[in-house]
Amino acid sequence: MSAPAHQADSHWPHEPEKxxxxxxxxVIGFWLFLGGEAVLFGTLFATFLALRDQIGDGPAASELFQLPMIAAVTAILLVSSLTSVFAVQALHRNDIKSLITWLIVTVGLGFCFLGFEIYEFVEYVHxxxxxxxxxxxxxxxxxxGFHGAHVAFGVVWISILIGQLxxxxxxLVTxxxxxxxxxxxxxxDVVWVFIFTVVYLMGKVG
Structure with missing residues (x-):
């Protein structure tokens, strides 16, 4: 199935989303929504920092985390952020083929990230x-896990948008x-950078 051809439009706005x-x-409403999400994640970070030394009889973070793998996962998510930038650039050029291509790549990288995260959790449980x-x-x-759920939601959301395209x-609607x-x-992606720094790097170095 191919994307519908979009007529070249000399009047296509530079920022069609606005x-x-x-x-x-x-756009404005979504920024407000993200403000609430930022507060929620901030609360989770504060809770983690307050409890990270309370390991009980379980393993410590320095014994669990494998930084090379986590760094690879981080690279995957950062690259997906770049591909989403390319998608927006294609959107502004009215280039639907490139837009769909970059969105598909973004979704694929999101699936890779989720696969690694599931593998990580299974290993920790073992x-x-x-x-x-x-x-x-x-x-x-x-x-x-809450961040992973957000990634999963994003993958599903973008996949639905690809279908709509x-x-x-x-x-101007899509x-x-x-x-x-x-x-x-x-x-x-930004939240993950904080997780990588606060949870994994700080946990590994103690």
Missing amino acids: ATLDGRNK EGHTFTTSAFSTSFYTLV FKKGLN APKVYVSAIYWHFI
């Missing part, structure tokens, strides 16, 4: 680090949807 009142409202092992483990799984094409999905993807 070309209509509805589009501008979507090593005796379960959700209820200690206060540290509970806060760890809550924070990292195939069906409806690129227009453009804001693509744009806010890219904002969301950047947000979860």
Whole structure:
């Protein structure tokens, strides 16, 4: 199935996501939503920092984390952030083929990230680090798992948008949807950078 051909339009706005009142409202509303998400993640980070030394009889972070693998996972998510930038650039050029291509790549990288995270959790459980092992483990799984759930939601959301682009094409209705999905993807990438630093790097060095 191929994407519908989109007529070259010399009047295609430079920022199509903000070309209509509805589009501008979507963008503003989404930024407000992300503000609430930032507060929520901030609370989870604060809880983790308060509980990270309460390991009970379970393994410590320095005994669990494998930084090379986590660094590779981080690289995957950072590259996906770059591909979402390319998708927005294609959106602004009214280039639906490139837009869909970069969105598909972004989704693929998101699936890779989720696969690594599931593998990581399974390994930790095998090593005796379960959700209820200690206060540290509970806060760890809550924070990292909550972020993983956001990645999974983003993958599903972008996949649905790809389907809409195939069906409806690129227009001033679909453009804001693509744009806010890219904002969301950047947000979860930034959150992961903080997780990598606060949870994994600080945990490994003690």
